[in-house]
Amino acid sequence: MKRLALALLAFASIAAAAAATPEDRLSAVFQAVEANQPDLAMKRVDALIADYPNFRLAYLVRGDLLLARARPLETFGNVLKTVPQERVEDLRAEALQRLRAQRQRPADDRLPRYVLQLNPDQKHALVVDARRSRLYVYANEGGKPKLIADYYVTLGKNGIDKTREGDQKTPIGVYHVTANLPRKKLTDFYGAGAFPISYPNEWDRRQGRNGHGIWLHGVPSNLYSRPPRASDGCIVLANPDLESLGQRLQIGLTPVVIADEIEWVDASTLEAERAGLSAEIEQWRADWQSRDTDRYLSHYSQRFAAGGQNLAAWGMHKRKVNAAKSWIKVGLGRVTMLRYPHERDVVVVTFDQDYRSNGLSNVMKKRQYWMKENGRWKIIYEGAA
Numbered sequence: 001m002k003r004l005a006l007a008l009l010a011f012a013s014i015a016a017a018a019a020a021t022p023e024d025r026l027s028a029v030f031q032a033v034e035a036n037q038p039d040l041a042m043k044r045v046d047a048l049i050a051d052y053p054n055f056r057l058a059y060l061v062r063g064d065l066l067l068a069r070a071r072p073l074e075t076f077g078n079v080l081k082t083v084p085q086e087r088v089e090d091l092r093a094e095a096l097q098r099l100r101a102q103r104q105r106p107a108d109d110r111l112p113r114y115v116l117q118l119n120p121d122q123k124h125a126l127v128v129d130a131r132r133s134r135l136y137v138y139a140n141e142g143g144k145p146k147l148i149a150d151y152y153v154t155l156g157k158n159g160i161d162k163t164r165e166g167d168q169k170t171p172i173g174v175y176h177v178t179a180n181l182p183r184k185k186l187t188d189f190y191g192a193g194a195f196p197i198s199y200p201n202e203w204d205r206r207q208g209r210n211g212h213g214i215w216l217h218g219v220p221s222n223l224y225s226r227p228p229r230a231s232d233g234c235i236v237l238a239n240p241d242l243e244s245l246g247q248r249l250q251i252g253l254t255p256v257v258i259a260d261e262i263e264w265v266d267a268s269t270l271e272a273e274r275a276g277l278s279a280e281i282e283q284w285r286a287d288w289q290s291r292d293t294d295r296y297l298s299h300y301s302q303r304f305a306a307g308g309q310n311l312a313a314w315g316m317h318k319r320k321v322n323a324a325k326s327w328i329k330v331g332l333g334r335v336t337m338l339r340y341p342h343e344r345d346v347v348v349v350t351f352d353q354d355y356r357s358n359g360l361s362n363v364m365k366k367r368q369y370w371m372k373e374n375g376r377w378k379i380i381y382e383g384a385a
Contacts, residue, residue: 021240022052022224023152027102029061041065055224057098060091090227097133097228098152104132106147110264112136114174114257115145116274116337116347122255124248125338128153128235130160130170131261133228135235137248144267151245154226154236160260161342162199165211168232170258171199174338174348177216177254180246191218192239195249197256202381203340203348203369206305216256218242259341277337277347277370280377289330291322301371301378329356345372350385 020028025048032041045062048055112127118140125145127136135153138145155170156162162171175197183193194217200209211233218239219226225238235258237245248254280299287295297315304311322328331354340346346369353366367385370377 022048022055022058022238023098023102026055026058026061026098029058030099030102033065038065038068052224054222057091057094057225060088060095090230093228094133094152094225101132101134101150101152105150106136106262106264109266111145111267111270112138112257112259113263113265113270113273114259114339114341115255116270116277116339117143117335118145118255119143119334119336119351121250121334122253122336123250124148125255126245126257127262128155128256128258129262130155130172130259135237135245136262137245144270149244151237151241152225154228154230156231156233157229159229160258162211162214162233163207163209167211170231170233170235171204171209171214172258172260172342173199173201173203174340175199175201175214175256175258177249177251177256180249180251181215183218186217188220190215191220192242193218193246195246202367202383203343203346206381216242216245255336255338257338257341263341273339274337277349277377278335280370281332281335281349284379285330285332289328291325291328293319293322296322299377299379301373301380303371304378304380304382306381306383325357325359327358330354331356340369346370346380347377 025044029041029044029048032038032044042062042065045058045065048058049062052058114127115125115138118125120140120143122140124140125138127138128134129136133153133155135151136147137149137151139148157168160170160172162169177195178198179196181190181194181196183191186194194215196213196215199214200211204210213234215234217234217236219236221239226236230236235256284296284299287299290296293315297311297318300311300314302311304314306314309317333352333354335349335351338348340348349368349370351366353362353364355362355364365385367381367383368379369381371380372378
C-alpha cells in the first residue's frame with residue numbers, strides 16, 4: 001500500500017511538471033535560489049534547458065548559478081564584460097519582467113477597469129499591460145471578466161503610444177482580432193502564426209494616427225522568446241503561448257485592450273461604472289424612439305464628428321428624418337462596453353441595432369464612442385462597426 005501511495009505521488013509530481021509552463025518552471029528555479037537550494041535550482045534549470053534548448057534566458061540563469069559558486073551575484077547576468085552587454089541587458093530585462101509578473105499578480109478581487117461589459121458571444125477578452133510586458137486573458141462569465149491566464153509579451157522597440165507608420169511603437173487603445181494567419185502562410189519570423197488587430201481604429205484616425213500591420217504573433221523557431229522591447233510595434237508571444245492563446249481567439253469578436261499600465265478596480269466599482277453608462281445608453285435609445293429630436297440630440301457632444309458630419313449637420317439630418325416618421329422602434333442587443341486606456345473617460349460601445357419605422361427596417365452593427373463631459377456621458381463618435 002505504501003509503495004502504491006509513493007508511486008501515485010511520483011506520478012502526480014511528473015504530471016504537475018509536465019503541465020507547468022516554461023515560465024512556471026523558471027519561477028521554480030528562482031524559488032529554489034531564494035530558499036538557498038542551489039543544487040535544486042541547478043537541477044531544475046538543467047531540466048528546463050533540456051526541454052526547451054532555445055530558451056536563452058534559462059542559459060543566463062544557469063550561468064549565474066555557476067558563478068554563484070565562486071562569488072556573490074549582484075543581479076541577473078553577472079557575466080564577463082567580453083560578452084555583448086546589449087544581449088545581456090535584454091535577457092536581464094526579460095528575467096525581471098517575468099519575475100515581477102509572478103510576484104505582482106493581480107489579487108482575485110481586482111479587475112481591469114477597461115472591461116465594463118462583454119456580449120454573450122464574446123468568450124474572452126485580452127488586456128495588455130505594456131509596462132509589465134504582460135498579456136492577461138479574461139473569460140466572459142455572464143458579461144463580466146474573470147482572469148484565467150496571462151503571458152509574457154514583447155512590445156515595440158520604441159515603446160508604446162503609436163502615432164505614425166514606422167515609429168516601431170505599440171498602439172494604446174481598444175481593438176479586436178480581425179484575422180488568423182496560420183504558420184504555413186508566413187515566414188519563420190512570425191513563428192506559430194499571427195492574429196492581426198484593428199489598428200488604426202476610429203479613434204486613432206480621429207487623432208491623426210496612422211500605420212498598419214499590428215499583429216499578435218510568435219517568434220522564430222530558433223528562439224523561445226524575445227526581449228521586452230524588440231518588435232516593430234506588434235505584440236509578440238512565445239510560440240507555445242501563442243498556440244495556447246490562439247485557441248481562445250474569435251475573429252471579429254475578441255477585444256484586445258492595450259494599456260500603458262493597467263488600472264485595477266474592484267468588482268463593485270466596475271459594476272457601478274457599467275450601470276451608469278448602460279442607463280445613459282438606454283435613455284439615448286428611448287429618446288430616439290420617442291422622436292423628440294431635441295432630447296435625442298442632447299446625448300451628443302458638441303465635439304461630435306462622424307462620416308464627415310459635425311453635430312450641426314448631424315442634427316439637421318436627424319430632424320429631417322424624424323419629421324418624416326410617424327413611429328420609430330429601436331432595439332439594442334449584444335452590447336459590449338470597453339473603456340479606452342490613456343484617455344479621459346472614453347468608452348467604446350458596440351452593439352447590434354434593430355431600427356424599425358414606417359418606411360424603413362434596418363439591422364446593423366454599430367459602434368459609438370462615449371465621453372464624459374461635465375459629469376455626463378455624451379456621444380462623440382457614431383458609425384457602423
